Amino acid sequence: MLVLQVKPQQTKVLCVHECKMKNETNIIVLNKINKSFPLSIGGTQQVLFDINFTIKSGEFVSIMGPSGSGKSTCMNIIGALDGATSGTYELYGKDISTMSADDLATVRNEYIGFVFQNFNLLTKRTILDNVMMPLMYRGWVMNDRITRAREMLRLVGLEKFETYFPTQLSGGMKQRVAIARALAGNPKLILADEPTGSLDSKMGNEILKFFEKLNKEMGITIIMITHEFEIAQYSHRIIHIFDGRVTYDGPVPKSELTLLKSEKQK
Ligand SMILES: Nc1ncnc2c1ncn2[C@@H]1O[C@H](COP(=O)(O)OP(=O)(O)OP(=O)(O)O)[C@@H](O)[C@H]1O
Numbered sequence: 384m385l386v387l388q389v390k391p392q393q394t395k396v397l398c399v400h401e402c403k404m405k406n407e408t409n410i411i412v413l414n415k416i417n418k419s420f421p422l423s424i425g426g427t428q429q430v431l432f433d434i435n436f437t438i439k440s441g442e443f444v445s446i447m448g449p450s451g452s453g454k455s456t457c458m459n460i461i462g463a464l465d466g467a468t469s470g471t472y473e474l475y476g477k478d479i480s481t482m483s484a485d486d487l488a489t490v491r492n493e494y495i496g497f498v499f500q501n502f503n504l505l506t507k508r509t510i511l512d513n514v515m516m517p518l519m520y521r522g523w524v525m526n527d528r529i530t531r532a533r534e535m536l537r538l539v540g541l542e543k544f545e546t547y548f549p550t551q552l553s554g555g556m557k558q559r560v561a562i563a564r565a566l567a568g569n570p571k572l573i574l575a576d577e578p579t580g581s582l583d584s585k586m587g588n589e590i591l592k593f594f595e596k597l598n599k600e601m602g603i604t605i606i607m608i609t610h611e612f613e614i615a616q617y618s619h620r621i622i623h624i625f626d627g628r629v630t631y632d633g634p635v636p637k638s639e640l641t642l643l644k645s646e647k648q649k
């Protein structure tokens with residue numbers, strides 16, 4: 384059984400407190416977001432077109448859409464890891480374009496737990512070190528960091544592997560380390576890019592049930608990219624992206640056909 388012990392937040396910073404964390408607060412506001420990338424042959428390729436949506440504190444949202452539709456690009460903007468080419472983005476009540484690099488780093492470190500599509504683990508550090516890493520940025524003392532990281536590794540069933548390096552693990556195990564790391568610091572917002580893509584269905588469902596618990600019982604906001612309609616059932620809202628545009632934004636429909644049909648309407 385998955386059990387989570389919550390350590391009191393040791394955070395101090397700005398906007399999350401300023402905008403009074405409570406349900407019904409818009410924590411993410413994307414307004415006419417466009418994103419283009421330069422092409423090696425010259426010119427640019429536009430990947431996102433006029434993306435508009437808001438996400439409230441306490442929501443559990445799935446972002447779906449075909450490969451290459453722009454889901455990770457959108458997630459990178461939401462996590463303030465990349466900037467939009469045009470449009471405005473407010474995170475926790477602040478236009479991110481007005482925030483300093485330090486403030487952005489602080490918000491990322493202290494409030495957001497990332498699960499990246501390619502895991503982004505530090506290959507030269509043990510998995511215990513990897514899971515402890517965000518806690519160091521949050522100023523936790525060493526003993527607390529170790530205790531918490533072990534607790535998280537137990538949660539994802541990897542407690543016996545703490546001295547292993549990521550290269551010694553399977554894809555599914557690396558994914559579980561990435562999830563343990565994302566959850567270690569009790570983030571208020573989890574951004575997960577296909578968090579169960581490399582897991583068997585039993586472990587995938589365990590992780591999703593845990594996400595559901597974090598969302599329901601602790602009010603943690605979760606935004607998750609997934610290709611699987613079955614996985615999206617854990618969330619209560621789907622944003623479907625097709626060719627860089629939102630084609631559906633609403634409750635989880637009865638059938639995936641609704642999402643596929645939305646692609647044709649654009
Ligand atoms: N850093 C980059 N430089 C140039 N092009 C990029 C970059 N990142 C993404 N793209 C392009 O943007 C488009 C959307 O990519 P993105 O990774 O957002 O898709 P995705 O929906 O997450 O796909 P998948 O489901 O396969 O992960 C693709 O055509 C991709 O080639």
Ligand SMILES: [Mg+2]
Binds near residue numbers: 454455576
């Ligand atoms: Mg992607």
